[in-house]
Amino acid sequence: MNVRRRLISGSTALTITALGLGALSACSSADASGTRGGGTYDVVASFYPMAFLAERIGGSHVHVTSLTTPGQEPHDLEISAKQTVELEKSDAVLYLKGLQPSVDSAVAQSGVRTKIDAASLTTLEEHGTEVDGHAEEHDAHHDEEHGGKDPHVWLDPVRYAQIAEGVGKAFEKGDPDHAADYRKNTKALVEQLGELNARYETGLKDTRSKVFITTHAAFGYLAERYGLTQEAINGLDPESEPSAARVKDLQETAKADGVTTVFYETLVSDKTAKTLAKDAHLRTDVLDPLEGITDKSRGTDYFQVMDANLKALQQALGAE
Known part of the structure; x- marks a missing residue:
């Protein structure tokens, strides 16, 4: 048992703490409950x-x-x-x-x-960016680390x-x-x-556009679930840099599909997203991949941030 664990009885805990910490720390096998020492x-x-x-x-x-x-x-x-x-x-x-x-x-x-x-x-699938040589090079690196599957x-x-x-x-x-x-x-x-899931299905059912642009290709499963199309500036690596050809493709996509917003996330730089948005005359907003919660997050737990993501998508896609 890890010595930092809470023990059940107050008086017993004091006795154990005083007399048996060494034995507890040395314990290497789990008891019948599955915990090491009953904590x-x-x-x-x-x-x-x-x-x-x-x-x-x-x-x-x-x-x-x-x-x-x-x-x-x-x-x-x-x-x-x-x-x-x-x-x-x-x-x-x-x-x-x-x-x-x-x-x-x-x-x-x-x-x-x-x-x-x-x-x-669950089942993992491949979600990539339909891109040029730069992104293909990135995808090869991703295949090596993740077996080609989006995590x-x-x-x-x-x-x-x-x-x-x-x-x-x-x-x-x-x-x-x-x-x-x-x-x-x-x-x-x-x-x-x-x-x-029901809130997302209802909230994204009727939208003017089905295409959204994001810096990090983290939203492939979400897009697939709700009939949307994710266009990522970078690939599955949030720190990679897009090529000039990729940026041009995204500008053309934004114009053709009525894209209004370029999404970025809280844990990486928003520089690329803001540059693309400025050049294409688009707005920017946060779409959080929920890889961590910070004081910049739009909520304090998974559900609050996912609901904030839904509102951001509804606004960007023109939900009716």
């Missing part, structure tokens, strides 16, 4: 969308630590030695294979009892719900003493995601 279920999450699921499903029974700090671009994460130790001491790790290579490597080498790969709980599944409420169901079952198996609560919490979360 809360200790979950390490790779980044915000995974941490959100763990917290909502686990409730008071879990202690969740995220490897990616607020404001940090998750694609660029390099795990520290301290985080590696933290990972090794956890009861479970929840990550999305293919998004963060350093996490994938650390998880593969760890002895964590329960390893939950969100990518295995941004959490932006589709339906796929995210599928992942939530799988996480719930993994928690039930890993910590059976609290299985009933995990089932209850999972059901409530899945229902809430269903309601979010």
